[in-house]
Amino acid sequence: MADAALRQSSAPWLLSLPSLLLFVGLLAVPMALTAVLSFHVFEGMRGIQPTFTIANYVQVLTDGYYYELFLRTGLMSLGVTAICVLIGVPETLILAKMRPALQGTFFVVILGPLLISVVVRTLGWQILLGRQGPVNSALLSLGLVEEPVRFLYSMTGVVIVLTHVLLPFMIVAIWSALQKLDGQVAHAARSLGAGPITTFRRVVLPQLMPGILSGAIIVFTLAASAFATPAIIGGRRVKVVTTAIYDEFLTSLNWPLGAAIAIMLLIAIVAVVLGSNRLVERRFKQVFA
Amino acid sequence: MSNKRIDQNGPIALAFHVLLTVFILAPLVVVVVASFSDKDFISMPFDGASLRWYREILDAPELISAFWLSIRLAFASATLAAVVAVPAALAIARHRFVGRDAVMAFLMSPMMIPHVVLGVAFLRFFSIMGWTGSFFAMVLVHALIVVPFSLRLTLAAVIGLERDAENAARSLGASRFVAFRRILLPLIMPGVAGGWVLCFIQSFDEVTMTIFVATPGTTTLPVALYHRIAFLSDPVTTSVSTVMIVGTVVFMFALDRIVGLDKVLIGKK
Numbered sequence: 001m002a003d004a005a006l007r008q009s010s011a012p013w014l015l016s017l018p019s020l021l022l023f024v025g026l027l028a029v030p031m032a033l034t035a036v037l038s039f040h041v042f043e044g045m046r047g048i049q050p051t052f053t054i055a056n057y058v059q060v061l062t063d064g065y066y067y068e069l070f071l072r073t074g075l076m077s078l079g080v081t082a083i084c085v086l087i088g089v090p091e092t093l094i095l096a097k098m099r100p101a102l103q104g105t106f107f108v109v110i111l112g113p114l115l116i117s118v119v120v121r122t123l124g125w126q127i128l129l130g131r132q133g134p135v136n137s138a139l140l141s142l143g144l145v146e147e148p149v150r151f152l153y154s155m156t157g158v159v160i161v162l163t164h165v166l167l168p169f170m171i172v173a174i175w176s177a178l179q180k181l182d183g184q185v186a187h188a189a190r191s192l193g194a195g196p197i198t199t200f201r202r203v204v205l206p207q208l209m210p211g212i213l214s215g216a217i218i219v220f221t222l223a224a225s226a227f228a229t230p231a232i233i234g235g236r237r238v239k240v241v242t243t244a245i246y247d248e249f250l251t252s253l254n255w256p257l258g259a260a261i262a263i264m265l266l267i268a269i270v271a272v273v274l275g276s277n278r279l280v281e282r283r284f285k286q287v288f289a
Numbered sequence: 290m291s292n293k294r295i296d297q298n299g300p301i302a303l304a305f306h307v308l309l310t311v312f313i314l315a316p317l318v319v320v321v322v323a324s325f326s327d328k329d330f331i332s333m334p335f336d337g338a339s340l341r342w343y344r345e346i347l348d349a350p351e352l353i354s355a356f357w358l359s360i361r362l363a364f365a366s367a368t369l370a371a372v373v374a375v376p377a378a379l380a381i382a383r384h385r386f387v388g389r390d391a392v393m394a395f396l397m398s399p400m401m402i403p404h405v406v407l408g409v410a411f412l413r414f415f416s417i418m419g420w421t422g423s424f425f426a427m428v429l430v431h432a433l434i435v436v437p438f439s440l441r442l443t444l445a446a447v448i449g450l451e452r453d454a455e456n457a458a459r460s461l462g463a464s465r466f467v468a469f470r471r472i473l474l475p476l477i478m479p480g481v482a483g484g485w486v487l488c489f490i491q492s493f494d495e496v497t498m499t500i501f502v503a504t505p506g507t508t509t510l511p512v513a514l515y516h517r518i519a520f521l522s523d524p525v526t527t528s529v530s531t532v533m534i535v536g537t538v539v540f541m542f543a544l545d546r547i548v549g550l551d552k553v554l555i556g557k558k
Binding site: 009011012013015016018019020022023026027029030031033034037087090091093094097098106107108109110111112113115116117118119120121122123124125126127128134164167221224225226227228231232235242245246249250255258259262263265266269270273 | 297298302303305306309310312313314315316317318319320323331372373374376377379380381383384386389392395396398399401402403404405406407409410411412413414417429430432433436490493494496497500501511514515518519526527530533534537538540541550
């Protein structure tokens with residue numbers, strides 16, 4: 001009897017054991033080792049020393065270079081998030097009004113690229129945004145610009161491409177909020193005399209807010225952790241946190257400093273996620289309580 | 290009548306939608322079109338069409354071997370992820386135990402951690418363990434980062450499943466394992482298989498983490514492609530990318546047949 005009860009209570013742990021072993025051995029241990037690495041002393045000639053220091057963190061937190069790096073990455077991610085909201089909200093509402101067959105097709109068109117390698121998508125943009133690429137030829141022949149716009153190796157280009165890469169996540173998040181929305185409420189508002197703008201602002205938008213916020217958190221964190229796109233489109237001119245980590249590890253070979261920047265990035269992202277989750281909870285307690 | 294009016298997209302909405310569709314598809318279309326150029330550099334537009342850059346793939350043995358490495362890596366890591374994630378999904382879906390939420394959060398955590406940070410951690414770990422350049426070690430870390438996808442789809446398949454058939458089998462004398470293999474597994478197979486395909490794609494496409502642990506002998510296709518794109522303009526990248534786009538579309542159809550693409554992409558139950 002006791003044996004059966006014991007088996008019952010140990011069953012979930014036995015079932016989770018293989019995955020937990022994999023995760024402790026290959027996630028918890030390497031992450032802890034990286035945290036330790038970030039406190040090691042690094043000397044240009046002799047490499048990583050067995051002595052400990054907080055100098056790497058002092059450098060990241062006080063050096064204006066790293067301050068600018070994190071600020072640039074934050075502003076870039078914020079910009080991408082804002083554009084994704086501005087495009088994602090209307091597009092999701094448009095999708096919702098489509099006939100089911102068309103809706104299915106356009107879901108595949110909009111979300112399918114998520115499954116195609118980000119390197120391939122970025123290559124497409126590298127060709128499109130080149131000095132003599134199709135976008136610049138179009139802008140020139142339409143007379144919108146006098147001379148080719150420099151998209152490559154500029155923040156503008158990085159933001160455009162990251163928006164393309166991350167927009168599907170925003171649309172998915174808003175779509176799931178929209179599924180919970182009662183379409184009749186919007187009809188009621190309209191039939192009671194509210195114009196389309198008032199209906200959108202006072203009825204539809206507040207109900208979409210949870211979806212927009214969770215989409216914003218996803219897009220912001222993915223933008224701040226993106227590597228291939230800023231590395232290819234931004235190059236050395238637009239350095240962000242991830243490309244700086246890559247350079248410390250594979251070019252300067254200063255692993256302890258690179259590890260310190262990586263840990264700071266992780267902390268910053270966790271802080272943003274937890275902070276915005278609390279904000280969301282507080283706000284919506286006020287709305288729905 | 291008025292209901293119908295607000296239920297339809299107006300001309301401005303449709304124009305917006307068309308522009309957005311162009312924005313989404315343009316980079317993919319341009320890669321495919323540019324791959325048929327006969328010039329020595331990537332150019333759009335071009336005059337002479339040719340299959341030159343497809344023949345060029347066959348003359349680049351390092352791309353071919355990177356491709357097969359990526360395929361083997363994706364196959365092995367998706368399989369390993371399913372092997373560990375399916376029992377974990379059963380534990381989480383069917384048992385109430387202390388630490389259940391923590392186990393779930395732990396197993397989903399690779400989705401929250403930036404892949405650059407994971408890459409750094411694995412690079413350090415591999416160098417300490419002497420695993421640098423080991424294919425097996427790459428399988429382990431790829432499996433780790435795709436487990437959340439397998440777990441999510443398997444969980445969706447297990448939750449809401451009736452236990453009647455399984456209980457009947459058990460009361461008729463089937464062992465736990467037989468009941469699992471003959472009754473439960475076939476019932477959750479669409480979720481497991483869909484998860485496997487999604488894991489395969491995620492592993493195959495992964496570049497940010499892999500770039501840190503890839504060595505000349507263990508370079509995956511996206512990493513090889515990244516190096517060629519970031520440092521030189523090489524038209525063979527467009528033909529390789531076209532092959533990858535076509536391959537992904539084929540996989541998308543497979544995924545759609547197995548579980549439904551909407552379930553995978555939107556997470557609908």
